[in-house]
Amino acid sequence: MRKKVNTFLVSNLSLPFDAEDSAFLHIAGQKMKRMGISPDMLHFQIYKKSIDARNKEDIKAVCSVLIRVSEAVSVDTDRLARASIKPFEEKEPEIVFGNEKMMGRPLVVGMGPCGMFAALMLAEQGYRPILIDRGGDVEDRVMQVDRFYREKILDTSTNIQFGAGGAGTFSDGKLVTRIGDELCGYVLHTLYRFGAPDDILTRAKPHIGTDVLRGVVSRILSRIKELGGTLIYRCCLEGFSVGANREITVKTSCGDIACGCVILAVGHSARDTYAMLGEKNFALVPKAFSVGVRVEHLQEDVDRSLFGRLAGHPKLGKGEYNLSYTGGERGVYTFCMCPGGEVVAAASEEGGVVVNGMSRYARDGKNANAAVAVSVLPSDCGNNVFSAIAFQRELE
Numbered sequence: 001m002r003k004k005v006n007t008f009l010v011s012n013l014s015l016p017f018d019a020e021d022s023a024f025l026h027i028a029g030q031k032m033k034r035m036g037i038s039p040d041m042l043h044f045q046i047y048k049k050s051i052d053a054r055n056k057e058d059i060k061a062v063c064s065v066l067i068r069v070s071e072a073v074s075v076d077t078d079r080l081a082r083a084s085i086k087p088f089e090e091k092e093p094e095i096v097f098g099n100e101k102m103m104g105r106p107l108v109v110g111m112g113p114c115g116m117f118a119a120l121m122l123a124e125q126g127y128r129p130i131l132i133d134r135g136g137d138v139e140d141r142v143m144q145v146d147r148f149y150r151e152k153i154l155d156t157s158t159n160i161q162f163g164a165g166g167a168g169t170f171s172d173g174k175l176v177t178r179i180g181d182e183l184c185g186y187v188l189h190t191l192y193r194f195g196a197p198d199d200i201l202t203r204a205k206p207h208i209g210t211d212v213l214r215g216v217v218s219r220i221l222s223r224i225k226e227l228g229g230t231l232i233y234r235c236c237l238e239g240f241s242v243g244a245n246r247e248i249t250v251k252t253s254c255g256d257i258a259c260g261c262v263i264l265a266v267g268h269s270a271r272d273t274y275a276m277l278g279e280k281n282f283a284l285v286p287k288a289f290s291v292g293v294r295v296e297h298l299q300e301d302v303d304r305s306l307f308g309r310l311a312g313h314p315k316l317g318k319g320e321y322n323l324s325y326t327g328g329e330r331g332v333y334t335f336c337m338c339p340g341g342e343v344v345a346a347a348s349e350e351g352g353v354v355v356n357g358m359s360r361y362a363r364d365g366k367n368a369n370a371a372v373a374v375s376v377l378p379s380d381c382g383n384n385v386f387s388a389i390a391f392q393r394e395l396e
């Protein structure tokens with residue numbers, strides 16, 4: 001197929017792991033020239049970079065490079081694909097405006113990644129969203145999580161799962177997903193715009209760490225406020241009613257809020273909110289999830305087993321692994337491996353034990369940890385959301 005293109009992604013470039021970035025840019029340019037793409041190459045950029053340590057005696061860096069040319073050229077995309085070159089288009093979210101007037105401001109429930117991005121987009125389009133969360137702001141959360149670790153007193157509203165930034169705020173800050181969505185680039189650029197380090201734009205497995213992530217979350221929330229949004233912390237959605245003219249009144253722990261529409265971005269742990277929705281006969285669809293344990297071991301053991309005698313080389317970074325096994329219809333696999341991280345108590349309900357993994361940007365802790373998880377299918381729990389939640393509670 002022929003197509004007019006001005007930006008190309010040159011992939012599968014492999015060099016010794018300690019090669020400089022300029023060497024990758026050079027061979028990418030050579031490859032383009034060999035394909036006869038002749039206009040001036042104006043802009044070169046490392047797009048993604050990863051380590052291939054399958055052969056410990058010959059560890060490689062594998063890279064893709066983005067190249068923009070001075071004018072769009074007509075190319076045979078099939079021929080380019082055979083040389084691992086493809087046209088590149090970064091997707092921006094497509095915003096489709098309605099044509100009916102909203103009865104009030106939009107209300108977004110939950111300040112996790114989902115709620116923050118929804119509210120940011122609304123605010124940037126002039127909608128002045130109201131954003132509520134049952135938990136506190138970042139400082140409040142840090143205090144409550146500290147208190148939980150020191151004094152074993154759980155605040156069920158503000159904790160590792162609940163509050164500004166959502167469940168990810170005290171996380172490893174791994175920005176990895178296997179969904180391959182075209183909007184992943186938009187998400188990474190937005191985090192970068194709000195202060196995340198620029199290497200998240202190029203690393204194959206970007207990582208931001210809980211320390212950096214907290215600042216990014218605070219800046220996104222401040223921007224929503226600057227644009228006319230309202231942020232209300234420690235405010236829990238408890239119910240809602242819809243009037244004759246479709247005006248919505250949301251009942252919260254801080255009183256009633258009138259709004260034009262509601263976006264529920266309440267995350268995985270809002271079991272009481274799901275119960276409320278069930279009582280109101282909303283359709284709730286169960287999905288597969290995973291349960292398991294965290295294993296912890298020395299980071300230097302992981303590095304040695306992956307990189308052999310080169311373990312500890314600054315260009316290799318911390319070793320990460322992925323293991324999986326499928327027996328019958330069910331998979332067992334490692335998930336959310338945190339190099340140089342720690343296992344944290346992550347409960348949001350009284351009387352249960354939940355753990356997760358967290359790390360700082362530097363990933364300089366002594367231990368590594370990973371979840372070893374098994375998938376649970378909706379059919380294991382009778383295809384019922386509330387049976388699935390009961391099963392999780394029982395394990396916790």
Ligand SMILES: Cc1cc2nc3c(=O)[nH]c(=O)nc-3n(C[C@H](O)[C@H](O)[C@H](O)COP(=O)(O)OP(=O)(O)OC[C@H]3O[C@@H](n4cnc5c(N)ncnc54)[C@H](O)[C@@H]3O)c2cc1C
Pocket residue numbers: 109110111112113114115132133134135160161162163164165166167168169170171172173174175176235236237238265266267268269270273336344346356357358
């Ligand atoms: C310790 C930990 C480490 C993690 N590490 C990673 C990682 O490294 N990489 C990764 O990709 N994922 C990680 N995850 C998972 C990731 O955090 C979640 O996938 C993500 O946060 C989901 O985003 P969300 O916005 O849908 O929901 P959430 O982040 O859960 O946010 C929902 C928000 O809604 C609020 N809320 C809930 N109910 C109500 C209500 N009724 N009224 C008002 N507010 C309400 C909650 O307080 C919460 O702040 C981690 C999770 C944990 C707990």
